[in-house]
Amino acid sequence: AQRVTQPEKLLSVFKGAPVELKCNYSYSGSPELFWYVQYSRQRLQLLLRHISRESIKGFTADLNKGETSFHLKKPFAQEEDSAMYYCALRGAGNMLTFGGGTRLMVKP
């Protein structure tokens, strides 16, 4: 079975501070990991995927197979980063399994 865990339901940081949203997964095969973001009153959208090794809006995420983690990081948080963030895993059957989500609040 595949599972995604986001241990923090709420993360509050000040503007300019570093931010790390944690994501741990369990999956016996070779996973593909994603981060989705939902800004207030907007639809859920893909932020980044690990196979692209890209940086989007200053966010990066590295897949650590040893620790089964895919934490999302940004060195300097901005107020517009405030949103709901979901980590997702694509494993067996090509389906996405989502974590419970973390609400990021960036205070001025």
Add this chain to the structure above:
Amino acid sequence: DVKVTQSSRYLVKRTGEKVFLECVQDMDHENMFWYRQDPGLGLRLIYFSYDVKMKEKGDIPEGYSVSREKKERFSLILESASTNQTSMYLCASSLSWGGQAVEETQYFGPGTRLLVL
């Protein structure tokens, strides 16, 4: 630009009613999905469809059914609505299972918030 639309943003229904949630995508995507989104539980897959008239159960199909008569439209049906089906329902679509990330990226609709009284 991919467009996924859902027929209603808000719905209020009574226990026992039959409820239809409609989703339409305009990009000729093969795959369509229905999720429900609940605080602390994230998104959970109800059903998905990989072709017209084809459907597969997701993680929580009980109490739901789906219909895909046309490629662009995927309907979620609550046969007899119950209060525990009060939730935000999200529809998504993706191009195919081609193996390329760009094809498998899921695009989401705005969601339908359903309240069952």
